[in-house]
């Protein structure tokens with residue numbers, strides 16, 4: 001199988017600072033691949049190496065089985081949507097989009113045909129003669145994408161293209177971009193620090209941290225089985241404890257947290273008593289009960305007080321102030337997400353209510369500290 | 373009450389500006405304008421008429437020098453632009469930190485001495501027994517000393533040297549706020565260096581180019597010292613004619629007509645330049 005893009009142990013240093021170290025991944029053709037990581041983790045540097053603006057110190061970039069070593073940016077079959085868009089302010093929308101074709105010496109007639117077509121596709125059919133500063137943020141965005149698409153690149157590189165838009169437009173453009181990509185079948189390499197963007201749009205995500213890739217997988221895989229504490233905390237919300245495995249009691253392991261809580265998780269053969277571990281529990285995996293009757297079947301169960309409630313439309317987030325069991329004096333805020341069903345008495349817990357919070361052993365995601 | 377006071381205050385603030393415009397621009401220019409239409413008919417007796425302009429046109433020596441000066445100024449302006457653009461680009465986009473400020477100071481350096489001294493400096497280097505000839509002879513490149521002075525090329529070089537800063541500064545200013553990512557985008561879309569230069573850099577720098585050209589053109593056209601000292605008798609500059617009319621011939625009326633012609637032609641050329649590049653004067657000058 002040939003890949004649209006292969007990165008083979010890419011590294012880049014700036015002086016003594018290692019911006020990208022030993023990054024390898026493959027992108028199959030037609031997929032929407034995201035690189036997700038906090039600001040400053042080397043995403044832009046990685047993208048600039050792929051587009052050719054910056055030479056890797058080590059490693060190789062292969063696009064459709066062709067090594068890109070020594071090939072200049074203007075000769076690579078990729079195009080880039082820049083973080084600040086970089087539209088040419090001295091030209092009209094039409095001229096901006098025609099720029100690449102004119103550089104390729106395409107005939108005037110063909111240029112106007114292709115530009116009109118791509119303008120239609122991004123929904124800017126009437127705006128060809130406008131100046132760049134007459135466009136709204138979302139329109140500029142689309143011109144920047146159209147300017148690349150008209151060249152039919154093998155891979156479209158996008159560097160946080162939604163960063164400059166306001167929230168509402170961003171939500172809209174997320175869906176638009178995904179639709180556009182499905183329609184075109186072009187391979188997209190998308191860079192973002194926003195995990196929700198990555199989760200919504202991507203077919204695969206690579207999570208980056210300090211110049212290295214932490215985990216690559218589908219959005220579901222990253223969300224459900226993160227391989228490192230960083231991924232667990234960065235992708236989606238999580239409640240987090242750190243502690244030590246204290247004993248096995250089949251089919252569970254018991255973990256004593258630093259706060260003195262005793263939590264149960266499913267046993268796995270890789271665990272040993274004394275291992276330092278992180279435990280993550282997704283807010284939506286938590287259950288809440290109030291009133292007299294004790295819930296049964298919850299392996300982990302704690303008493304607490306609802307401290308605040310946030311209504312999100314489809315769901316409702318509760319922050320519950322929980323005292324660890326067994327006389328632990330430390331309390332901790334846990335986030336609990338409940339579906340907001342109509343007439344569901346338990347979902348309408350007001351703040352200040354005493355509740356029991358619990359979850360089953362399967363929902364405790366245990367990761368050994370310092371091991372990938 | 374307050375309002376009236378405010379009005380007065382604003383009026384007072386504008387007073388120096390008003391004085392400056394009237395005393396330094398309107399008065400001398402209208403005097404020039406009026407006296408250029410005065411013909412001398414006797415001792416101290418003048419009449420209105422176009423005689424001065426006729427005299428100018430009837431003397432080929434005058435109008436040939438005039439045309440030559442205008443053409444030379446245009447060429448010198450273009451040549452200055454050609455020299456200054458790479459320098460400005462290097463200062464604005466390539467050089468960093470200390471090197472950058474050093475290069476800027478280097479451009480400024482010639483202006484720490486007066487124009488007169490600067491030109492004498494050139495004369496010391498270029499004359500027949502000058503430094504350049506000395507070195508060329510030492511290196512056995514020439515056997516006879518060459519007179520570098522009093523040639524058109526020398527005048528041109530002197531003019532470019534004098535004007536460089538006035539071109540470099542506006543160019544550096546516009547090029548500094550050229551977003552580098554535009555160049556990368558151009559590169560990414562397949563544009564080579566020449567295409568980027570022609571379609572991104574030059575259009576972006578246009579206001580700076582035009583304002584630099586206007587300044588340099590005006591300075592060159594009205595230059596006196598460089599043209600006179602380095603040019604000698606063979607390559608006359610029009611300002612010399614004007615100077616002669618005023619100071620040697622004592623014919624202020626013809627001198628005025630010549631000065632006024634220079635003003636009209638230079639204004640017309642600036643206007644033409646603005647029209648051709650599609651720039652607005654107010655945008656270029658800010």
Ligand SMILES: Nc1ncnc2c1ncn2[C@@H]1O[C@H](COP(=O)(O)OP(=O)(O)O)[C@@H](O)[C@H]1O
Pocket residue numbers: 014019037038039040041042043044045046
């Ligand atoms: N040209 C450069 N010179 C020196 N350091 C750089 C350069 N470009 C990026 N860096 C550093 O590399 C790190 C990663 O930058 P970048 O790839 O832009 O991160 P991201 O896009 O993930 O926010 C940052 O700490 C940044 O300061």
Ligand SMILES: [Mg+2]
Pocket residue numbers: 043044083159160
């Ligand atoms: Mg970045």
